[in-house]
Amino acid sequence: MFTTTGSLGLYKAPVSKGLLLIPSALAFLLTVVFPQYQTFFIYNLQAVREELQVWRLLCGRLICLDLKDTFCSSLLIYNFRIFERRYGSRKFASFLLGVWILSALFDALLAEALRSVFGVKVDVLPSGPLGPVFALFVPFFCSIPRVQVTQVLGQLAITNKSLVYILGLQLFTSSPFMWIITLNGLVSGLLYHHNVLHMQRVVFVPGWLAHCGSFLLEPLFSTAEPTHEAVLGMGATLDIQRQQRMDRLDQQMLLSQFTHMRRNPQPQGGLMNWTRFFPSLRHRRPANNQAQPAQQGPPNNLQEVSEEQVARLMEMGFSRVDAMEALRASNNDINMATNFLLQH
Known part of the structure; x- marks a missing residue:
């Protein structure tokens, strides 16, 4: 479940941690301490088109000049950090790089099309890495299961994904031309996520660069593994606490079964010697505590x-x-299966 996966803080998410700390700190400095330098980070497409200031396609898409956008985008990046743990830091960084480049291209093309065809003049767009943030909604929608948490007014379902969509809507409505950034970010995310025209093989983070980044930056942005108390959280509801305890029991049971299998290997295929596992605890007994057939x-x-x-x-x-x-052993829970395979 997303609530369980999202309860480990920034553990094994150094890229997400860097995206949270560095742009937020720079945005605060440019807004409060050095406002005279904000002009260098304005996402001005007119200056790119007429004065050939191509560097604005880089600087204008690094730092949010609106603190509200900084806050909302930081919250979204914090929620989307689960993809770095699921895909790995290099693949996650490759996704961000790919959609960052594609969304910049689409921004320029769409602005030019609006000016030429409809006469709508789009000179300045919201600054910051907003395209990749909206692009991350694509894997979030496609791969994170929707689990109902409660209902409002008896009909409106509140799920584990509702808060993320509300944050995205808040960011979407923060600027008149934010819909351009949103549309181009979503299109870029769809193209890269589904590997259209083999984009994942064309735009990616090279191995040597990933190793250099791991050697230089990971010690600064790495996070220690959280304890069970930190994972649980003081403000968690009883339902979330119960679910998280059940998940930990599932993992402990699978780990104990795997340890037993390694001590008593069986002649089976695969890199590991697998045997039959017990079913997951939360699938053994339904919510009404009635025995299953x-x-x-x-x-x-x-x-x-x-x-x-x-x-x-x-x-x-x-x-x-x-x-x-x-x-199969984790009842199709890809997060538990991934954690289990990574640990062994």
Whole structure:
């Protein structure tokens, strides 16, 4: 669940931590301490078009000059940090770089089309890395499951994703021309996420650059693994606390089963010696505490494995057999399966 995955702070998310700290600090300095330098970071397309100030496509898309935009985008980046833990820092950075370049291209093309066709003059757009922020809504919509938390007025469902969409709506309505940034960010995210025209092979962070960044920057932005008390959170509701405890019990049970299998290997395929696992705790007993009917057939046939999730685990370097068995053992919970495979 997103609530569980999002409860580990900035652990294993150094890129997200850097995006939270550096642009926010610079935005505060430019707004409060050095406002005279804000002119160098204005996203001025007219200056790019008429005065050939191409450098504004870089500087104008690095720092938000509106503190409200800085706050909303920082909250969204904090929520989207789960993709860095899921994909890895290099792939996450490649996604941000790809959509950052694509959205800059689309911004210039759309502004020129509005000026030429409709006579709408778009000279200045909102500054900051807003295109990649809106692009992250694409994997958020496609890969994060929607889980209902409660209902308002008996009909309006509140889910684990509602707050993120509300933050996106707040950012969308913060400027008259923010819809251009939003549209281009979403289009860029769709193109890169679905690898249209093999964009993921064309625009990416090179391995040598990733190693240099890991060596130089990761010590500064790495975060220690949180304790169980920190994961739980003092302000968490009883339902979230109960769910998180259940998830931890699931992981401990899977880890104990895996330890037992490693001590007693079986002649099976795959990089790991897998055997049948117990079903996840939260699937053993329904919410009304009534006993479930006995299942028939061998345990390996109880759970169908999603090919899309298998492909995602294989992209991370795991074999198909291990990916399928991990997903089957964790009841198709890709987050638990990923954590389990990474630890072993």
